[in-house]
Amino acid sequence: MTTTDIIDADFKYVDQEGNLMRSRTELSVAKLLSFLNKPYKHNCIIPGQPPLVANFKTPDGYIQILDDESDIAAYLNIKERLGNERVIAMGHPRLASKIREMDDVILYNNAPETGSIFLEDSSFAFDYSHILPLEKKCSILHGHTSSVMVEMTGSMKDNLLIDFAEAKRIVKDVISIFDHKFLINKKYLISQTQQHYRIAFDGPKGTFDLQLPKHTTCLLEGEVTVENLAAEIIRRMAPALPKNIEGVGVYIYEGYNKGAHIISRIPVR
Numbered sequence: 001m002t003t004t005d006i007i008d009a010d011f012k013y014v015d016q017e018g019n020l021m022r023s024r025t026e027l028s029v030a031k032l033l034s035f036l037n038k039p040y041k042h043n044c045i046i047p048g049q050p051p052l053v054a055n056f057k058t059p060d061g062y063i064q065i066l067d068d069e070s071d072i073a074a075y076l077n078i079k080e081r082l083g084n085e086r087v088i089a090m091g092h093p094r095l096a097s098k099i100r101e102m103d104d105v106i107l108y109n110n111a112p113e114t115g116s117i118f119l120e121d122s123s124f125a126f127d128y129s130h131i132l133p134l135e136k137k138c139s140i141l142h143g144h145t146s147s148v149m150v151e152m153t154g155s156m157k158d159n160l161l162i163d164f165a166e167a168k169r170i171v172k173d174v175i176s177i178f179d180h181k182f183l184i185n186k187k188y189l190i191s192q193t194q195q196h197y198r199i200a201f202d203g204p205k206g207t208f209d210l211q212l213p214k215h216t217t218c219l220l221e222g223e224v225t226v227e228n229l230a231a232e233i234i235r236r237m238a239p240a241l242p243k244n245i246e247g248v249g250v251y252i253y254e255g256y257n258k259g260a261h262i263i264s265r266i267p268v269r
């Protein structure tokens with residue numbers, strides 16, 4: 001069974017109140033209102049039939065987001081139903097020709113569009129061995145063949161998020177670090193020489209004391225679970241990603257029909 005671990009809600013456009021925004025534009029308006037100390041209600045129901053939903057209700061009026069042509073009809077219906085109440089819309093210039101009443105519409109220009117890609121390739125497979133000293137069944141040396149799928153999201157440039165070849169190279173470079181390596185939590189490191197690590201711990205199956213060549217071993221922060229390994233892949237990918245990449249998700253499968261899914265926002269670089 002695949003588990004999902006959301007480690008940064010901003011990746012899904014969530015405002016400070018925990019409201020899920022449908023687009024970057026909605027999130028930008030929410031952040032602006034918060035900055036101006038303007039209280040607001042998100043997705044406020046307008047009384048009447050058929051049901052209408054205003055994206056934002058503030059003490060000064062309503063704000064409607066125009067992301068596509070279907071939003072124009074909703075905006076015009078809301079203006080008609082609310083009569084003399086103030087309603088303003090924000091939308092892309094490509095929608096301008098569809099709207100006759102331009103006085104109450106703010107058009108934003110040259111705004112970057114958000115895009116996402118996913119990569120799944122047979123070359124994204126790797127073999128590794130590990131020990132989980134805290135888990136009885138897995139507290140002895142054993143190995144896995146894992147495969148990875150990666151998704152990226154961010155601002156597109158010239159209708160392109162990232163070149164597939166570049167994205168594939170970044171993923172493969174990180175996976176190669178773990179391929180045919182012994183992975184272990186660095187807290188079990190007792191000592192080291194120029195060539196070797198000494199790993200030791202007491203586990204459910206007894207005391208382990210291992211001398212491992214450094215070039216065959218990878219020390220990680222935390223236990224080498226599939227969840228932590230997915231997060232480690234994201235951490236190691238992040239410095240190599242272009243600055244327009246804002247979020248990364250990694251699906252990692254531990255054998256068949258089980259694995260983990262980690263999503264993370266990439267800090268501004």
